[in-house]
Structures are given as C-alpha cells and as structure tokens.
Amino acid sequence: MxxxxxGVAFGLKGANRRLPLVYLFLAVQFVDILWALFVxxxxxxxRIVPGLMKGSSLDFVxxxxxxxxxxxxxxxxxAYVLYKRFVGLGRPVxxxxxxxxxxxxxxxxxxxDLPIWLGPHPMRIGFGLWNLPxxxxxxxxxxxxxxxxxxxGATVWRSKAGRIGPWLVGAFLLIVTGTGVLMAPATAPSVIATASLLTNTGMVGIAYWFDRQRG
Ligand SMILES: [Zn+2]
Known part of the structure; x- marks a missing residue:
C-alpha cells in the first residue's frame, strides 16, 4: 500500500481544514519513514524474495x-503529544x-506478516491483497x-496550480504504486528503503506547497 x-491524508484534510496537509502526509506514512530509516x-x-507475492517481493523478516x-x-x-505541543492547529486526535x-x-x-505486539513470536496479520494486484x-x-x-470539495485554490495540482499528484501516486505492484521490483533492500524515504520526503515537500496553494 x-x-x-x-488518499486517507487528503480525505482527513478535507474533513479537518485547519490541519495542515504537510503533517497529515507525515502522519499517514510515519511508520514507513521509520521503517526505511530502521532498515x-x-x-x-x-529480504527480497522474487515471486513471494504477485504484487510484492518484499519479505518483511x-x-x-x-x-x-x-x-x-x-x-x-x-505524534499526538508532539503535534499538540508544537503545532496545535486543528484536532491532534x-x-x-x-x-x-x-x-x-x-x-x-x-x-x-504484520506483528500485533513486540516479542519473539507475536501474532501476525495480513489479508494478502498483494496477491490480487x-x-x-x-x-x-x-x-x-x-x-x-x-x-x-472542502478546500479552495489560491492559484491555478493549486486547482490541478492535487489531481496530478494523485495520478503520480497511482503510477508509482502501479509500477511497484505490477513489476514487484527485486532490488537490494537498501535501495528500496532509500527510494521509499526519498519518495515520502518528496511528498512532504509537495504537501507543504499545497498548503500554500489551497486553503
Ligand atoms: Zn507500511
């Protein structure tokens, strides 16, 4: 995913206009950003295991x-405590x-493969939709x-770029996702983690710009 x-971040921003999109982008991908750093x-x-799933070759050991x-x-x-303490716009919850x-x-x-808790043998869940790309x-x-x-529907644009920007970004996100799921690239873990980190960081930059184009 x-x-x-x-998509969730855009929706939550629409429902809570005072919350800057930049923090919502950081929040929805917070654990993926941590994951890339931890890897x-x-x-x-x-591990990379080609063919592990039809839409992913990542084995999250x-x-x-x-x-x-x-x-x-x-x-x-x-995130709740830090946001409430240092930003406080909108509802931290x-x-x-x-x-x-x-x-x-x-x-x-x-x-x-998603652990419920910490420890040597945690219960793990996952419904496997990556096998149905x-x-x-x-x-x-x-x-x-x-x-x-x-x-x-909930925000207004302050420039023409602000009007079409979100839809362009939506198309970009789906192209990136589609490429990943359909090709399930089998490259080194460090390359995947770095690419993930760069993409998510780039998205934060885009959200920062959106917050200035749409209010
Ligand atoms: Zn994740």
Whole structure:
C-alpha cells in the first residue's frame, strides 16, 4: 500500500481544514519513514524474495518497531503529544488517527506478516491483497479518488496550480504504486528503503506547497 495512505491524508484534510496537509502526509506514512530509516540502520530487516507475492517481493523478516500494532499506537500517541505541543492547529486526535490508519491499510495488502505486539513470536496479520494486484490497485485508486474528492470539495485554490495540482499528484501516486505492484521490483533492500524515504520526503515537500496553494 502506498497511494492509498495518501488518499486517507487528503480525505482527513478535507474533513479537518485547519490541519495542515504537510503533517497529515507525515502522519499517514510515519511508520514507513521509520521503517526505511530502521532498515538502513540495520534495526529492522527485509529480504527480497522474487515471486513471494504477485504484487510484492518484499519479505518483511523483522519490523516490529515500525509496523507492529502495539508500536503503531505508541507512535500515534507520540505524534499526538508532539503535534499538540508544537503545532496545535486543528484536532491532534485526527493526526493520531492518520498514524494508526497506516497499520490497517497495510493489513489489507500484506501477507500475515504484520506483528500485533513486540516479542519473539507475536501474532501476525495480513489479508494478502498483494496477491490480487488488480484488486489491490483498484482499492488504492478508490482511496485516492475519494480522498481527493473530499479534499477538492472542502478546500479552495489560491492559484491555478493549486486547482490541478492535487489531481496530478494523485495520478503520480497511482503510477508509482502501479509500477511497484505490477513489476514487484527485486532490488537490494537498501535501495528500496532509500527510494521509499526519498519518495515520502518528496511528498512532504509537495504537501507543504499545497498548503500554500489551497486553503
Ligand atoms: Zn507500511
């Protein structure tokens, strides 16, 4: 799941206009940003197994700190406290919900590899939609379309770029996601983690710009 997370961020911004989109983008991908950093630091492990799933060759061997349900709630709590303390625009609880949403969307597409808690033998869940790539992509497309519709309906643009920008970004997100799911690239874990980090950082920059183009 990639584009769908951002669909949720757009939708939540539409429903809570005072919350800057930039923080919502950070929130929905908070645990993926941590995951990429943890993989690069050797704290979490991912293996590449070509053909593991039709839409993904990533074998998430060990990622309890970024992606377990237990830690997801802790990260959401941390996001809530930091946001309330240092930003405080809109409702911090919505930002915390955005962090939590990541786990449940990931659970739809991952194999049963998402740990519920920390420890050596945690219960793991995942409904495996990555094995049905077309359905998976339709789901991501639907999340982006609904999110963008809510966002576009609730915000007004201050420039022409602000008018078409979100739809261009939606198309970009779906192209990136579609390429990933249909090709399931089998490259080195460090390359995947770096690409993920760069893409998510780039999206934060785009959200920062959107917050100035649309209000
Ligand atoms: Zn994830």
């Amino acid at each position: 990639f584009a769908g997370h951002y 690069l630091l050797g704290i979490e492990q991912v 060990h990622y309890p700190y970024s992606h377990s349900l237990f830690m997801t709630f802790l990260w959401a709590g941390l 919505v930002l915390a919900l955005a962090v939590v949403s990541h786990f449940f969307l990931d659970a739809l597409v991952h194999r049963p 077309v359905i998976e992509l339709l789901l991501e497309g639907l999340l982006v379309a609904i999110g963008l519709k809510v966002y576009a």
